[in-house]
Amino acid sequence: MTGVVVGRRGRRPAGSGVQLTFEVIAEALRERIRSGGLGAGDPLPTQAVLMREFGASSLTVQKAMTLLKQEGWAVSRPGKGAFVAHYDHPADDLDGPEATAPAGGTAARVEALERALAEAARQIADLRGRVEALESDGGERGH
Incomplete structure (x- = not known):
């Protein structure tokens, strides 16, 4: 064994490129937003749905949602759930991650x-x- 642990505690070597499950969930939701599958103001899938879809624990799904909120991709409405944040549409001449990142x-x-x-x-x-x-x-x- 190389001393690398990926799993329960979510540890990984720096620079390994291995995504943890919460990062995979967050990226999948970002991609749905970028592709137009989810639009500004749309509800995000519930925790239960994401747990089933990704075979993840509730804590893992919560970490993914926290990440999306911190990055500005999602907002919470108490008692209602999480929704796609409204974001600025970039100028047509932008390429790369800046072109699809929300404000x-x-x-x-x-x-x-x-x-x-x-x-x-x-x-x-x-x-x-x-x-x-x-x-x-x-x-x-x-x-």
């Missing part, structure tokens, strides 16, 4: 906040218009 989780949150802010501004403008209309109608009646 980080922060970018997705900023995008969501910007949409919410735009919606709030629209609602405020609508309410302001209603108030002005009510005030002008009330002013005409009072004279």
Whole structure:
């Protein structure tokens, strides 16, 4: 034996190129997202489904999901599950990993906040218009 242990504890020699099961699961899900099989906002397979599909333990699946979330590929919605994160579409002239990597989780949150802010501004403008209309109608009646 060469002293290399790959298995229960997930140890491997540095630079061996051997992927651990959680990395295999994460890469499979990344590929589904890159290929369009899973789109932004789509639910990711449940833990039970991934455990069956990859013959993995719940801890292994959880590690894969944690990795995807840390990298910005997935987001959790408490009580609902994990979903594909919204990501920026790269410029057409990019090649390589940068062309398919999602924006980080922060970018997705900023995008969501910007949409919410735009919606709030629209609602405020609508309410302001209603108030002005009510005030002008009330002013005409009072004279």
